[in-house]
Amino acid sequence: MNTTVRSHLAARRLEERPAGDDEVAGFWRKAVQAYGDARNPSSSPENRFDVARSLASSPELEAALNEVNGLRTLRHAVEYDFEDDVDSSAAEAGIRVAEKVINLGAKHLRHARPSLARRIRMVNPSSG
Numbered sequence: 001m002n003t004t005v006r007s008h009l010a011a012r013r014l015e016e017r018p019a020g021d022d023e024v025a026g027f028w029r030k031a032v033q034a035y036g037d038a039r040n041p042s043s044s045p046e047n048r049f050d051v052a053r054s055l056a057s058s059p060e061l062e063a064a065l066n067e068v069n070g071l072r073t074l075r076h077a078v079e080y081d082f083e084d085d086v087d088s089s090a091a092e093a094g095i096r097v098a099e100k101v102i103n104l105g106a107k108h109l110r111h112a113r114p115s116l117a118r119r120i121r122m123v124n125p126s127s128g
Helices: 003-010 021-038 045-052 059-080 090-110
Strands: none
Touching: 021 045, 021 090, 045 059, 045 090, 059 090
C-alpha cells in the first residue's frame, strides 16, 4: 500500500474493506483488457505506453512494479511536455513490464483466492 493511500486511511477519508470475488474478478478483467489495448499496433506509441502501465508481496512482482515506477518519468514527460515523444521501443518496454505485472499478479491472486483461479487469467507474452 502506498503512502498516499495510507495517509487517506489514517485521516479516515478512505475505509479499508475486503473486496468480494466479483469485484476482484471485474477489476482483473479490466486490467487484462487494458493490456490487450496496449498491444494494439494501430494505436499510437504514446497511447500504447500509457495504457501499458495502467498488484503485492512477491519479490518478482515488486521488481516488476519498480520497473513501472522507472517508466513514470517518461510517462510524465510524454503527457506534460509538448516536445517529448515515445517511440515503439518504449511502448514495447511498457508492454513487457505490464505482462510481468499481470502474470505475477495473476499468480498471486490465484494463490490468495483459489475460488477465483478460473476467472483470473494470465496473458501471453509478446515476442518483442
